Amino acid sequence: MLVKTFGSSVYGIQAITITVEVNIAPGTKYFIVGLPDNAVKESYYRIESALKNCGYKMPRQQVVVNMAPADIRKEGSAYDMTIATAILAASGQIETEELDKYLIMGELSLDGGLQPIKGALPIAIQARKEGFKGFILPKQNAREAAIVNELEVYGVENIREVANFFNGDEQLKREVVNTREEFYDSLSNYDSDFSDVRGQENIKRALEIAAAGGHNVILIGPPGAGKTMLAKRLPSILPPLTLHESLETTKIHSVAGKLSAADALVTARPFRSPHHTVSDVALVGGGGNPQPGEISLAHNGVLFLDELPEFKRSVLEVMRQPLEERRITISRAKFTVDYPSSFMLIASMNPCPCGYYNHPEKECVCPPGTVQKYMSKISGPLLDRIDLHVEVTPVNFNELASDRLAEKSGDIRERVIKARDRQIERFGSKPDLHANAQMSPQMVRDICKIDAAGQNLLKKAMEKLGLSARAYDRILKVARTIADLAGSEEIHLEHLAEAIHFRSLDREGWAG
Numbered sequence: 001m002l003v004k005t006f007g008s009s010v011y012g013i014q015a016i017t018i019t020v021e022v023n024i025a026p027g028t029k030y031f032i033v034g035l036p037d038n039a040v041k042e043s044y045y046r047i048e049s050a051l052k053n054c055g056y057k058m059p060r061q062q063v064v065v066n067m068a069p070a071d072i073r074k075e076g077s078a079y080d081m082t083i084a085t086a087i088l089a090a091s092g093q094i095e096t097e098e099l100d101k102y103l104i105m106g107e108l109s110l111d112g113g114l115q116p117i118k119g120a121l122p123i124a125i126q127a128r129k130e131g132f133k134g135f136i137l138p139k140q141n142a143r144e145a146a147i148v149n150e151l152e153v154y155g156v157e158n159i160r161e162v163a164n165f166f167n168g169d170e171q172l173k174r175e176v177v178n179t180r181e182e183f184y185d186s187l188s189n190y191d192s193d194f195s196d197v198r199g200q201e202n203i204k205r206a207l208e209i210a211a212a213g214g215h216n217v218i219l220i221g222p223p224g225a226g227k228t229m230l231a232k233r234l235p236s237i238l239p240p241l242t243l244h245e246s247l248e249t250t251k252i253h254s255v256a257g258k259l260s261a262a263d264a265l266v267t268a269r270p271f272r273s274p275h276h277t278v279s280d281v282a283l284v285g286g287g288g289n290p291q292p293g294e295i296s297l298a299h300n301g302v303l304f305l306d307e308l309p310e311f312k313r314s315v316l317e318v319m320r321q322p323l324e325e326r327r328i329t330i331s332r333a334k335f336t337v338d339y340p341s342s343f344m345l346i347a348s349m350n351p352c353p354c355g356y357y358n359h360p361e362k363e364c365v366c367p368p369g370t371v372q373k374y375m376s377k378i379s380g381p382l383l384d385r386i387d388l389h390v391e392v393t394p395v396n397f398n399e400l401a402s403d404r405l406a407e408k409s410g411d412i413r414e415r416v417i418k419a420r421d422r423q424i425e426r427f428g429s430k431p432d433l434h435a436n437a438q439m440s441p442q443m444v445r446d447i448c449k450i451d452a453a454g455q456n457l458l459k460k461a462m463e464k465l466g467l468s469a470r471a472y473d474r475i476l477k478v479a480r481t482i483a484d485l486a487g488s489e490e491i492h493l494e495h496l497a498e499a500i501h502f503r504s505l506d507r508e509g510w511a512g
Helices: 043-053 080-090 118-127 139-145 157-166 179-185 200-213 228-231 244-257 280-284 315-319 318-324 370-375 381-383 396-400 409-426 441-447 450-463 469-485 493-501
Strands: 002-011 013-023 030-033 062-068 102-104 134-138 152-156 217-220 302-305 329-330 336-340 344-349 388-393
Touching: 002 080, 002 118, 013 080, 013 118, 030 043, 043 080, 062 080, 080 102, 080 157, 118 134, 118 139, 118 244, 134 139, 139 152, 152 157, 179 244, 200 228, 200 344, 200 388, 200 409, 200 469, 217 228, 228 302, 228 344, 244 336, 280 315, 315 344, 318 329, 381 469, 409 469, 441 469, 450 469, 450 493, 469 493
Parallel strands: 002 102, 030 062, 102 134, 134 152, 217 344, 217 388, 302 344
Antiparallel strands: 002 013, 013 062, 329 336
16 A cells, blocks of 8 residues: 655755655565665664554565655654654554645654654745645644644654544644744843943943944953953844744754754844854854754854954854855755855954953063964954954953943843844845845945045055955944944044944054
């Protein structure tokens, strides 16, 4: 008897429906075809044990399993339940009338229980698009799949529940998630706040500008000056995620298997902080079965690289293209996948190996030339892509001991949102643009116009600091953001001067 069930395979952040055909005929062997990997081939042993332990029989005849389309490689253990359900139906142990209306996925344990799968959200989106009535999957993934409306999602704990459901002996409980309620209830939940930070008003100002325009930042200062503390609070002043951004971010985290059973949506902007020993593949994504890297997991959020010079140079250089294009393309011999990677880069570093170069009180003990050598670990092209270079100085005792309340993140966020609203209005005809940092060179020329006095100031700054053409554009973008925060339609001289101030840590001018 021939039976078809349906599963799905995830490539990038998109899903492709897989048809699993099972035919039982006279014979003794088990065959699985359709370009399966070892994990799929091993499903036979998991399925056999699971069926026996749940009171079902594994057919002692020839079982042929075909996974179509056969030219796409099938990877992972998530097809166990798809194949097992088809075997039960083909051997007459469950009814087949409703099978073609449901997408079925899940990894089987030997006792018939189910383990979670990756990519439940993109699979559910594709299932709805293709007109499936429902999606049956492990209970741990039910909430993330249930945010897709117009699709019945059933979370199950073992294969017995699935068999009873198709036989009409048991009704499964549908998982229901109110997507908008879930989204708005936890939109602004942050554990840290800028009011926790004493002093450092100039650094807070720089981060406010960065948040308002989506700019990249590097913080340079001695140990204990508060670089990491400030960076970790940046998401709390960023504009809230839109529902579209939340869904897009959730898809990436779903594919990577980073969502917990309690999560349905990623509602807070991601903050990723990989260790400096991270590899190229772990940062940008890839592998034999390509997975999103840290830059994609930080999509619509913040990527924080602490102690930037300690990262391998090759790791840092692979970020240059994603920083410009806000997308990473992973190419293999047989396929290519795209992952979005529109993130804000926040980097921090000590000014020298000992950490005390330019310190107001402690003396640097590094030998001559060490500062330049240390700074040269970061290439010029990468520094050009960082809009704001900020020197962080230690907080003095009086500021630490002060009872004066610092400004809360919520207050700063209101100003940032107003500035972003001005930018969205300006880019109304270009829905993919949300912030000044995303402007193309041509748009910079059209939008960031300055008068003769501003041109003269910028010319002198570029000659003195030895800035590149890309740095010229960055200064204009930052000046435009400062003007937006001030509610100004024009870029004035003071906006331009403040933007130039944040390029003062370029290597030639700072460590020279």
